[in-house]
Amino acid sequence: MGEPLLTVSDLRVSFRTEGGLVQAVDGVSFDLDRGEVLSIVGESGCGKSVMAMTLMGLTASRNASISGSIRLGETEIVGADDDSLRSIRGERMAMIFQNPMSSLNPVQRIGDQIVEQIRAHRDVSKSEAMERAVYLLNAVGVPDAKARARAYPHEFSGGMRQRAMIAMALSLDPEVLIADEPTTALDVTIQAQIIDLLMELNREMGLAVILITHDLGVVAEIANRVAVMYAGQLVEEASLDGLFYDPLHPYSWGLLGSVPRVDGERPKRLAQIKGQPPSLIDPPKGCRFRERCPHAFEACEGPVALEPRAGDPGHPDRCLLPVEAKRDLRKLDSGRIGLEEAGAGS
Amino acid sequence: MTRFIIKRLASMVLVLFAVSVITFLIFNVIPNGDPAVRMAGKQPTETQVQAIREEWGFDKPIYVQYATTMKLLFTGQMVSYFSQLNVVEEIWKGVPRTFALAIGAAILWMIFAIALGLWSAMRAGGISDNLLNVFALIGISMPVFWLGALMNQYLGFELSNVLGFELFPNGGYVEFSESPWQWFHHLILPWIALSVLFIGFYSRVLRANIIETMDEDYVRTARAKGLSDRRVLLHHVLRNSLIPVVTLWGLDFAVVIGGGAILTETVFNLQGVGQYAADAIGQLDQPPILAVTMFGAFFVVFFNTVIDIVYAALDPRIRLEAGDSA
Numbered sequence: 001m002g003e004p005l006l007t008v009s010d011l012r013v014s015f016r017t018e019g020g021l022v023q024a025v026d027g028v029s030f031d032l033d034r035g036e037v038l039s040i041v042g043e044s045g046c047g048k049s050v051m052a053m054t055l056m057g058l059t060a061s062r063n064a065s066i067s068g069s070i071r072l073g074e075t076e077i078v079g080a081d082d083d084s085l086r087s088i089r090g091e092r093m094a095m096i097f098q099n100p101m102s103s104l105n106p107v108q109r110i111g112d113q114i115v116e117q118i119r120a121h122r123d124v125s126k127s128e129a130m131e132r133a134v135y136l137l138n139a140v141g142v143p144d145a146k147a148r149a150r151a152y153p154h155e156f157s158g159g160m161r162q163r164a165m166i167a168m169a170l171s172l173d174p175e176v177l178i179a180d181e182p183t184t185a186l187d188v189t190i191q192a193q194i195i196d197l198l199m200e201l202n203r204e205m206g207l208a209v210i211l212i213t214h215d216l217g218v219v220a221e222i223a224n225r226v227a228v229m230y231a232g233q234l235v236e237e238a239s240l241d242g243l244f245y246d247p248l249h250p251y252s253w254g255l256l257g258s259v260p261r262v263d264g265e266r267p268k269r270l271a272q273i274k275g276q277p278p279s280l281i282d283p284p285k286g287c288r289f290r291e292r293c294p295h296a297f298e299a300c301e302g303p304v305a306l307e308p309r310a311g312d313p314g315h316p317d318r319c320l321l322p323v324e325a326k327r328d329l330r331k332l333d334s335g336r337i338g339l340e341e342a343g344a345g346s
Numbered sequence: 347m348t349r350f351i352i353k354r355l356a357s358m359v360l361v362l363f364a365v366s367v368i369t370f371l372i373f374n375v376i377p378n379g380d381p382a383v384r385m386a387g388k389q390p391t392e393t394q395v396q397a398i399r400e401e402w403g404f405d406k407p408i409y410v411q412y413a414t415t416m417k418l419l420f421t422g423q424m425v426s427y428f429s430q431l432n433v434v435e436e437i438w439k440g441v442p443r444t445f446a447l448a449i450g451a452a453i454l455w456m457i458f459a460i461a462l463g464l465w466s467a468m469r470a471g472g473i474s475d476n477l478l479n480v481f482a483l484i485g486i487s488m489p490v491f492w493l494g495a496l497m498n499q500y501l502g503f504e505l506s507n508v509l510g511f512e513l514f515p516n517g518g519y520v521e522f523s524e525s526p527w528q529w530f531h532h533l534i535l536p537w538i539a540l541s542v543l544f545i546g547f548y549s550r551v552l553r554a555n556i557i558e559t560m561d562e563d564y565v566r567t568a569r570a571k572g573l574s575d576r577r578v579l580l581h582h583v584l585r586n587s588l589i590p591v592v593t594l595w596g597l598d599f600a601v602v603i604g605g606g607a608i609l610t611e612t613v614f615n616l617q618g619v620g621q622y623a624a625d626a627i628g629q630l631d632q633p634p635i636l637a638v639t640m641f642g643a644f645f646v647v648f649f650n651t652v653i654d655i656v657y658a659a660l661d662p663r664i665r666l667e668a669g670d671s672a
Contacts (some may be wrong), residue, residue, distance in 0.1 A: 056570055082575070090572030102563040105582055107589075107661055117571040117580075152662040168571070 003073075004031035004174055005208050006055075011068035011078075011157035013047075013054050016060065020281040023164050024050040026232035026298070029306075032176065035206040036342045038196075039219045039344040041255065042229035045277060048100075048212045051229075052180045055210070057085040094169035098181035110137070111149025114168045121172055121204045136167035140197060159190035166197065170207075177201075195221055216259050220244065228252050228335035231278050231288040234306055236317040246327075248310055251289045253330045282312070288320065295329060297319055358644070365643040366636065370412050373632045380404075381427050381632060386451065400429075401521040422634045426626070433637045434594055437619055443519050444618035446529070447611065448603035450537045455544035456595065463544065465633065470557055485546030494539040494613035502535060517615040536614045544558030544598060548591065555587035558563070562586070570589075589660050596653030597646070604642030 013025040024047045042048050052060045055070055057077050070077040075080055077317050079087065094194060097103045105113060114133035115126060122129075130149065137145035139164045153161055163183060179198065183191035201207045213219060218242070219226055225338050226243045227252065228236040236249040247253055257271030275292040278284055285293060286301040293300070299320050308316040310323045319326065373379050382398040383390070399405045399653035418424040424433040463483075466475045474643055502516035514535050520528040552635035559565065560583055568582040612621045619638060658664045 053566075057565065058569055086572045086574065088572070089570055095570045097563060097567065100564055103567045104567065104584070105564040106663060107585060108581075116573065116577075120571060120577070154663045165567070168567075289625045 005034045005073065006032040006210075007071045008055070009069045010070075011051065011054065011066075011070060013050055013059060013064060015282075016063040016065075022280045023278055023283060023321050024280055025054065026235055026283070028229070029068075030227055030234065030237065032208055032210060034175075034208055035202065036225065037211060037223050039211045039213060039223035039226045040217055041213060041216065041226060042228055042265055042279060043214055043255075045280075046229045047232040048229055048279070049180055052095065052178050052212050054209070055178055056089055056093060058089075059200055060313075068306075068325075073234075087121070088298075090117050090169075090174070092174055092177065093176045094172070095178040095180065096162065096165045096182050096289045100158055100165050101185065103165055104161055106153055109150055109152055110156065110164050114149075114164075114171055117168055118171050123286070124173065132171065133167070135261040137164065140167045140170070141193075142167070143221050157172045157190075158186050159193060160184060161193050162190075164198065166194075166201075170201065170205075174207070175206075176208045176257070178210045178212070182211070183215065183218055184324045191218070192194075198222060205209060216255060228255065231283055232280055233318065234293070235289065235319070236315075237306070238315040242315045244283070246310070246315070247330065248323070248326050249266070249289075250293045250295055250317045250326075250329075252317075287320070295325075309346075350654075351651070354647075354654075358647045358651070361647050362640055364645055366416065366480060366640055367412070369636050369639045370632075371408075371416065373630075375409060376630070379630060384630065387554055404578055407449075419633075419637055419640075424637060425630050426634055428629050428631050429590055433633050436622055436634065437637060438544060438663070440617060440619035440622050442622060443616045444521070444605055444607070445603060446522070447540065447607060447616060447618060448599065451534055451540040451544070451602065451607075452595070452599045454537050455461070455541040455548060458541065458545045459548030459552055459591075460564065460584070460588075462549035463556060463587075464579070465547065465561070466553040467556035468579075475553075480551050482546035485542045488542065489545060489609075490539055491609040491613050493542060494610055497535050497539055517613075519614075519616045519618075536610050538603070539613070540610045548594070551594065552587060552591055555590060556583055559583045559587045563572070573593060589657070590658060592656060593653055596649045596656075600646045600649035601642070604645035604650075605638050606642060 009029045010029075011025055011028045012023070013023060015022045018086060026047075028047075028051060030038065038318075039047055049257055053306075054066060055077070057080060059066060066078055068078060072088065075084070075088065075092075076206070077088065086124060104110070111130055112135045114136065115129040118129040118132055119126060137149055142148050142160060142163050146159075148156075153164075166182075177198075178192045182198070183194050183230045185252065186194060197216055198209060198211070202209055202222070203248070209222075210220070223240050225237070227234050229244070229252050230250065234242065236247065236252050238246075238248075243252060244256065247256055251273070254271065256271035257275070260270060273292055275328075278288055278291065285303075287293070287296065287304045290296045297320075303329050304318050304320055306316045306318045308314075309319070310317070321329070360377070373381075378384075382395050382402065385398050385402075386394045395407075403411060406414075415424070419434070422434045425431060426433055426564050452583075461477055466478045497514075498517055501514045502512075502582045505514065506512045506516065514534050518532055520532050522529040565578060565582050568578045573581075605623050608620035610616075610620070610625045612616040612624050613623070618639065621654070622634060623638040625631075626638065
């Protein structure tokens with residue numbers, strides 16, 4: 001594979017608030033290769049979106065402090081000045097957001113919004129940029145693109161708006177596309193279309209994608225690799241198969257167990273993870289999942305690093321249970337992965 | 347669009363009718379409002395009063411009086427009860443003065459409100475924002491007649507004495523055709539006096555709008571596109587923040603241009619429509635009051651319609667429907 005496209009190491013983002021210091025992202029490291037789809041999953045408030053914004057250099061709040069390193073090729077993003085960040089945003093890294101309804105400027109025509117991005121980076125005429133915008137809209141599946149480029153966002157449906165967002169993100173052939181919950185606000189059928197579109201772009205253009213989501217169904221469909229995030233930290237990183245067939249962290253079992261499945265026996269009720277995620281102000285020492293984990297033991301109160309504990313260097317996790325114990329515990333209840341059942345059995 | 351305008355024109359007629367009826371009727375219920383008694387001078391005899399009543403038609407039924415008054419107004423023959431001068435002509439004399447005051451002040455207050463609103467919003471919570479907040483509150487709280495009187499006295503009168511020349515003139519109005527520079531020179535203080543309140547108020551409203559808009563998802567998108575801060579601020583934040591302010595501006599402008607800047611006009615002795623109204627009110631002179639009230643009401647309704655059309659142009663989500671209320 002050679003050099004990774006994007007290298008994040010020991011990224012920390014914290015915010016000073018009236019309640020105290022919120023450690024939203026706490027020592028996250030990962031690589032993204034060319035043409036790869038990396039999915040970052042976790043529940044609301046675990047720091048996924050803050051991390052995505054930080055990757056774009058968009059965490060500019062005065063109370064934020066950022067440390068660690070984000071390298072895109074040769075360029076360091078953490079601590080870069082506004083001008084160099086601006087030349088990366090939209091040009092080398094682009095982003096699409098959760099809510100296409102509100103992510104487009106309501107008083108600007110769709111085509112003009114794409115043109116604006118192209119002309120912010122390239123010295124081209126308006127009509128050339130508009131031609132490109134129409135081409136892109138057509139490419140992402142907006143019918144009658146030439147006419148629709150003159151429409152305003154409110155004249156587009158949610159799915160079409162997300163397509164327009166994608167067209168805009170792709171307008172300068174970025175190396176990395178960061179998709180922050182791109183399908184969450186959409187109908188199920190539209191979700192599938194958007195995911196198909198992202199897959200196609202990944203396959204045909206070799207676009208590397210960081211997909212941030214809490215929807216494991218989406219992950220299973222598109223991701224090559226998955227990182228599970230909990231309370232500001234990565235708790236497990238694995239290939240897609242690695243996570244779905246051999247999840248090593250009890251939090252991952254919980255996530256997987258909470259998804260309804262059509263194969264196999266149906267459980268009476270879906271598994272749920274008891275309790276709430278810890279506050280990111282002053283999080284617990286040691287394993288952050290400890291208080292909700294039925295298998296926690298004394299050592300969990302000490303430091304737990306993200307290490308390849310099962311022997312596979314591509315599959316590190318942050319749980320101190322012996323690997324065999326993990327595989328036994330999660331197997332209970334007719335092969336279903338669930339915390340509730342596992343907890344009752346131990 | 348055509349249906350919208352027709353509908354609005356119809357409602358304008360209705361509003362003006364209602365305003366005229368109400369203003370007219372008020373004179374029949376306010377104490378000491380009988381014009382015949384007032385016109386007859388001090389200690390009139392009953393016969394004198396009766397003679398005036400008959401001469402002016404005050405003895406006719408009220409609806410006949412109303413009809414006569416309206417006829418006189420719209421044929422341009424209405425005269426003041428006291429000065430006997432033609433009301434419509436007097437208003438026309440005041441119009442250029444009032445327009446000059448209103449248009450200049452409106453431009454001034456929008457420019458400063460936008461500049462100060464942007465400045466505060468970008469430094470929200472900082473020292474300069476807090477200072478501007480205090481200044482805005484002072485500006486909003488100062489009565490315009492007081493501020494105007496101070497400006498006249500100190501900047502117009504005493505400063506001229508100290509300097510030996512007129513940096514600012516001490517009130518009055520000069521026709522534009524007479525001397526454009528003198529015209530401008532005489533309007534500077536009135537423009538400022540009238541704008542101060544609006545600048546204070548508008549800059550605060552705009553500051554709040556801008557801060558709210560900065561949190562919008564599409565502003566985040568704009569930043570993610572790699573646009574310059576300046577472009578994000580002007581094209582995405584300010585553009586959207588100004589839309590609600592336009593409505594406000596339209597209404598305030600309508601009032602000022604319709605003769606509502608009574609205090610400013612009077613303090614600086616501009617002899618505009620507002621000052622004419624103030625004089626008429628002081629004498630309870632019904633015809634000019636009625637005429638100026640309708641003049642003002644016309645501008646309020648007219649600018650309401652204009653603002654709705656402008657609004658639809660600024661915000662493509664708004665469609666003008668014939669069913670919109672006036």
